Amino acid sequence: MAVYTHLSADDLSSLIAHYDVGELVSAKGIAEGVSNSNWLIETTGSDAARKNGGGARYILTMYEFRIEMRDLPFFLGLLDLLADKGCPVPRTIHDRDGASWRKIGDKAVALIEFLPGVSIDRPQPEQARSVGKALAEIHLAAADYDSRRNEMGLASWQELTDQCGPEGLAQIDPALPAIVKDALAYLTANWPAGLPQGVCHADLFPDNVLMLGDRVSGLIDFYFACTDFFAYDLAVTHAAWCFADHGRTFRPEISTALMAGYESVRPLSEAERAALPILARGAAMRFIATRAYDWLNTPADALVTRKDPMDFARRLQFYAEQGAKAFAGV
């Protein structure tokens, strides 16, 4: 959660000059993003906006780690498609040559629409219902997105935890090596096939949702978006929203509202519903894997706070114990 790169006012003005957004008025590095640096930029606005007396705000994102430039067209094109379909996602601002991203030095940057709203720490049911609806809406809206990627599937969970090794996992928690081994064996043997799939956000945590009251004003940070089962994306969102106290407390009223919101737009098939428990165990495993890897590979002086993999080991256990009851409604 930091700004990793210093951009001078001259750097920013030079960049902005490539876009029809007017002149630079303000730029503040913002404390968001783990793999990116982000600035909240204000300009005098496009020629059109300026005639109406309006300025404009944007998020400037610099891709620092993890994201491959070859994936940027997938992410940024997806934002444009979803915005065109009326989903509350930030539009990519294209430069005067039509490009959705540029480079500063050897790093890629994109200028993205600023959306209002704040992230909610402890959601209320009406907010979870809105999030469920918004998730289903992007699933439907992106149905004909013809670009594909998925690098965060089961194979990657195995690979990341292999790289940690049993000793590394045991450093985090003595129980973790066995939890991971059993979970991966179960998931590999039982992972479903043939479910409806398409573009998934795959990381829809509360801090990636902007809200105004009960309304979703923005879905952001699509940098884990991928092609996968829709129901897996719902399971990820369920794991991300329906627990408190670091995975210790399940919030059934949030689960019920999230599921109802989703199904009000895109009802689940019987096969999807039956698969939810294992998909949720997979979702928990996915965050155990990346958090464990980051836990062991984040330098002590890094600018980010490490997240505890055990928060998701608790969820994994909950989903294994509860099965379909976790999604049954209150």
Added chain:
Amino acid sequence: MAVYTHLSADDLSSLIAHYDVGELVSAKGIAEGVSNSNWLIETTGSDAARKNGGGARYILTMYEFRIEMRDLPFFLGLLDLLADKGCPVPRTIHDRDGASWRKIGDKAVALIEFLPGVSIDRPQPEQARSVGKALAEIHLAAADYDSRRNEMGLASWQELTDQCGPEGLAQIDPALPAIVKDALAYLTANWPAGLPQGVCHADLFPDNVLMLGDRVSGLIDFYFACTDFFAYDLAVTHAAWCFADHGRTFRPEISTALMAGYESVRPLSEAERAALPILARGAAMRFIATRAYDWLNTPADALVTRKDPMDFARRLQFYAEQGAKAFAGV
């Protein structure tokens, strides 16, 4: 340069409700401030602003370290006075009870007007001229400010470097203990008295000045403001603006413009002009002292980047060698 404290959307909304600024629309932690956490806040605006269709932006500052609550009235009252006099400083927003600051938990927070502009890394002469003018303007505008404080004078430089000790200073650079000892002896023996004094910003580095082109749109971060010689404040600003390459390169054209800008508003007396070389050596010593202390006392995993005291040891040497020539103009 980080946000040290997490404030939830609920925390922020509860706070905002105490002010006539409308409802929370957006909040982004910004990567500014070493002793503070800061958020760029957008609201629906005051009742008056909302009637005109306008929202409003503010900086929310939480005072984390270093600043004593007893000093807040000095800083925040100063902002109000200077804004009233037309200086480009952010106004403090008072709550419905008229208070200029509130508490969240045990920490003080203030809501401050947002000002446009960007900080300049490498100033041009016209920009330095504007900064000189703006500095002189705050000196004149605050002439009748009846509140006083100064905790960053010669005695504190001695104290901070004593706390570092010769061994600590030598860890930073083998030459530093002798540089500090000689400088403090010289300054103590020769520090001037009786110069015109009043409210000084005392930390007017480029990152505390917002500019739109050549115009100063904001002077910010008054948390080292104090009662001292005006010419000392000019010397601090000179040391902060007129060097490049970490103090290795003097930029005479910036010096000339800064001095001319200042004197276009408030001409220096002969005594002030004669004192500038020693005041500048004092200014350099002040930043050597705080940077050395922070260098030795900042944990390796802190969220701030340590600043090299030697950047100001070079300036100290320059001012000692050049004397009045450093301010003579090109």
